[in-house]
Amino acid sequence: MASSSLLSEEQLLCSICLDVFTDPVTTPCGHNFCKNCLAGYWDSSDHCQCPMCNKSFEMRPDLSINTLISETAAQFKQSVQAHTSNTTERNACADTKVLCDACTGVKEIAMKSCLNCGACYCMIHLEPHKNIQNLKKHKLINPVENLEDYICKKHERPLELFCRDDQICVCQFCTEGDHKNHNTVPIEEANEELKACLKKTQAEVQHLIQERLEKTEEIKHSLELSKKSTEEEISEGVEVFTALIHSIERSQAELLELMEEKQEVVERQAEELIQELEQEITVLKRKDLHLEQLSNAKNYLQKIQIYSSMWSPPHTRNWTEVSINPDRSGKTLRTSLSHLYKQLNNEMQNKCKLKQRSRQKAEAFNYFNVNWTQLLLLLFLPVAVFIPMSKAIWIQIYAVDVTLDPDTASNFLILSEDGKQVRSDEYEIMNAPYNPKRFINDPYVLAKESFSSGRFYYEVQVRGKTEWDLGVARETINRYNEVYPDYNDGTWSLIRRPGNDYRACAGSCIRVTVKETLERVGVFVDYEEGLVSFYDAEARSHIYSLTGQSFTEKLYPFFSPGFAYEDVNTPPLIIYDGYKYLITLKQFFSRVTVQRWF
Incomplete structure (x- = not known):
C-alpha cells in the first residue's frame, strides 16, 4: 500500500526488524534503522559497522532520532490502522446486510444507524454526521434493521439509558417522568456490566x-x-x-x-x-x-x-420285638435339598430383580456381590450332615450378635465403646448416674438383646482370667442385692473361681471338670426345651448342660468379669464375633431342617 507522504512504504521499513520505524536514527553513512534495533546489533558485535553497507566506525556514533522520518512513520501507522478499522467495519456491516436509506438507485451497505435521524447511512452519506457540528451530537450505532426498537415509543427519542430498577432501556425524557427517581446508567455502561x-x-x-x-x-x-x-x-x-x-x-x-x-x-x-x-x-x-x-x-x-x-418248651426266640426299620435318612436328605433349592432359587430371583432395577436406574455397577465362600457352605451344608462333625459346630447356626448394655453395668465395671468388652479395675470406679436397671453391689452387666423363644448362641473370650461368670439371667433378677449363683437368684451360668474351679449353677452349683483351661466359652440356650449348655469353643467340645429348666420371662445374656486385685484377673471379657457369617447363614435355613440334623 502506498503512503500519501513523500516516502514510500518500503522506505519506512527497518532493514533489521522489517517493520515500520520506531524511533528512527540515521548512521553517518546515511542509512536509517530503529534506534533499539541498531543498538542491539552493535551490542552483539565486536565492531561498530553499518548493517547495510558494512562501513566501520572507529568510535560508536552518538545518534539522535530523525524527526522527519519518525513523523512520517507515525502518519503511516495511523493510516494503516484507519484502513484496517474501516475494512473491519465494512466487513461487519456487510455481514449485517443493512442497506443505506439515503441511497437512490443501487443501495450501498449501511455503515451506521442514527437513532436521532431514524435512518441507516453508507460511508458516503455518513460524512455529514462526521463534519457538521450539530449532526456530530447524534447517537450512532452499528447498523440494525429494526431501528424502531432503539427508539422510545413514548417520546420518540433514542434509548440512551438503562433503568436498573425496572430492567428496561429508557430515553432522557423518561428519566424526567416515570423513571425520575430510578437508578439509571448510560446504556454503554450497562452494556459493559452485561458483558462482565x-x-x-x-x-x-x-x-x-x-x-x-x-x-x-x-x-x-x-x-x-x-x-x-x-x-x-x-x-x-x-x-x-x-x-x-x-x-x-x-x-x-x-x-x-x-x-x-x-x-x-x-x-x-x-x-x-x-x-x-x-x-x-x-x-x-x-x-x-x-x-x-x-x-x-x-x-x-x-x-x-x-x-x-x-x-x-421249644427253644425259640421271642420275635415280637425283632424288626428291621427302613432307613429314612434318604428322605431327610431329599427334604433338606429340596428346601435348600427353594431358598437358593428365591435368592437368585431376588438378585435378578435387583440386577434389572440397577440396569434401569444405572446408579450402581457392583450390584451382584456374591460371597462364594458362604454360597459354597450353603450348597454343601445339607450333604455335610452325613459327615461326622461335633455338635458344638452346629450349635453355632444359632449365633446372635450380642452387645453389652451400659445402663445395667455396675459402677465397678468398665465397658468398651463398642459394647463388646467389659473389665474391672481396683483403682478405677465409674460414677455412672442412677438407673433402676443397674447392678449395685456386684460386678455384673446384661446384654441389650433379650430372648423369649427359640434358640440362641454366643461366645465370650475368657483368656487370662481367673474369675468370671457367664450365662443368662431372667429380666426380673434382683439388681440391688448381691447375686449368688448357687442360690435361686434367676441366673443360669457357668462360673470360674480361683484355683481353676469351674461350676455350673442353676439354683445350686455342680463342679465340672475341663481338660484344659478355658479360653473361649460358648453359651447355647433352647428356650422351649429349658436347656442351657456350655461349650469349649476352642476345642469344639461340650462342657455341661443345665436341663429341665423352666423359662417364663425374657432371658438376657449375663456377664461378670469378677473383681481385679493386685494386677490379677485384669483381662477383659470379650464377646467373640468371628462367626458372624453364621448369623447370615441362618437366614437360608429353617430351624426345622437344622433340628433334624442334630
Missing part, C-alpha cells in the same frame, strides 16, 4: 461443563473397573462352582457308598434272621410231627408216659 456478567456466567457454565466431563471420565473409569471386577467374579465363580460340583459329586459317591454299605448290613442282618427263623421252623415242624404221631397212638398209658418224657 455474561463473562462470569460463561465461566461458570464452562466450569460446569468441565465438571461433567470429569464426571463422565470418572463413570467410564468406574465402568472399566466394574467390568474388570465382573470378569474376576465370573472367573472366581466358575472356579468355585467347578470345585463345588466336584465336591458334590465326591460327596454323592460317598453317600451312595454309605447307603450301599447300610443296605448290605441290613440285608446281611435280614438273611441271618431268616436263616434262624427257618431253623426254628424246621425244629418246630419235627416237633409237630412227633406230636401228631403221639396223638394217633392207641395205648393211652404209653402215650402219657411218652408225652411226659418228651415234652419240653
Whole structure:
C-alpha cells in the first residue's frame, strides 16, 4: 500500500526488524534503522559497522532520532490502522446486510444507524454526521434493521439509558417522568456490566461443563473397573462352582457308598434272621410231627408216659420285638435339598430383580456381590450332615450378635465403646448416674438383646482370667442385692473361681471338670426345651448342660468379669464375633431342617 507522504512504504521499513520505524536514527553513512534495533546489533558485535553497507566506525556514533522520518512513520501507522478499522467495519456491516436509506438507485451497505435521524447511512452519506457540528451530537450505532426498537415509543427519542430498577432501556425524557427517581446508567455502561456478567456466567457454565466431563471420565473409569471386577467374579465363580460340583459329586459317591454299605448290613442282618427263623421252623415242624404221631397212638398209658418224657418248651426266640426299620435318612436328605433349592432359587430371583432395577436406574455397577465362600457352605451344608462333625459346630447356626448394655453395668465395671468388652479395675470406679436397671453391689452387666423363644448362641473370650461368670439371667433378677449363683437368684451360668474351679449353677452349683483351661466359652440356650449348655469353643467340645429348666420371662445374656486385685484377673471379657457369617447363614435355613440334623 502506498503512503500519501513523500516516502514510500518500503522506505519506512527497518532493514533489521522489517517493520515500520520506531524511533528512527540515521548512521553517518546515511542509512536509517530503529534506534533499539541498531543498538542491539552493535551490542552483539565486536565492531561498530553499518548493517547495510558494512562501513566501520572507529568510535560508536552518538545518534539522535530523525524527526522527519519518525513523523512520517507515525502518519503511516495511523493510516494503516484507519484502513484496517474501516475494512473491519465494512466487513461487519456487510455481514449485517443493512442497506443505506439515503441511497437512490443501487443501495450501498449501511455503515451506521442514527437513532436521532431514524435512518441507516453508507460511508458516503455518513460524512455529514462526521463534519457538521450539530449532526456530530447524534447517537450512532452499528447498523440494525429494526431501528424502531432503539427508539422510545413514548417520546420518540433514542434509548440512551438503562433503568436498573425496572430492567428496561429508557430515553432522557423518561428519566424526567416515570423513571425520575430510578437508578439509571448510560446504556454503554450497562452494556459493559452485561458483558462482565455474561463473562462470569460463561465461566461458570464452562466450569460446569468441565465438571461433567470429569464426571463422565470418572463413570467410564468406574465402568472399566466394574467390568474388570465382573470378569474376576465370573472367573472366581466358575472356579468355585467347578470345585463345588466336584465336591458334590465326591460327596454323592460317598453317600451312595454309605447307603450301599447300610443296605448290605441290613440285608446281611435280614438273611441271618431268616436263616434262624427257618431253623426254628424246621425244629418246630419235627416237633409237630412227633406230636401228631403221639396223638394217633392207641395205648393211652404209653402215650402219657411218652408225652411226659418228651415234652419240653421249644427253644425259640421271642420275635415280637425283632424288626428291621427302613432307613429314612434318604428322605431327610431329599427334604433338606429340596428346601435348600427353594431358598437358593428365591435368592437368585431376588438378585435378578435387583440386577434389572440397577440396569434401569444405572446408579450402581457392583450390584451382584456374591460371597462364594458362604454360597459354597450353603450348597454343601445339607450333604455335610452325613459327615461326622461335633455338635458344638452346629450349635453355632444359632449365633446372635450380642452387645453389652451400659445402663445395667455396675459402677465397678468398665465397658468398651463398642459394647463388646467389659473389665474391672481396683483403682478405677465409674460414677455412672442412677438407673433402676443397674447392678449395685456386684460386678455384673446384661446384654441389650433379650430372648423369649427359640434358640440362641454366643461366645465370650475368657483368656487370662481367673474369675468370671457367664450365662443368662431372667429380666426380673434382683439388681440391688448381691447375686449368688448357687442360690435361686434367676441366673443360669457357668462360673470360674480361683484355683481353676469351674461350676455350673442353676439354683445350686455342680463342679465340672475341663481338660484344659478355658479360653473361649460358648453359651447355647433352647428356650422351649429349658436347656442351657456350655461349650469349649476352642476345642469344639461340650462342657455341661443345665436341663429341665423352666423359662417364663425374657432371658438376657449375663456377664461378670469378677473383681481385679493386685494386677490379677485384669483381662477383659470379650464377646467373640468371628462367626458372624453364621448369623447370615441362618437366614437360608429353617430351624426345622437344622433340628433334624442334630
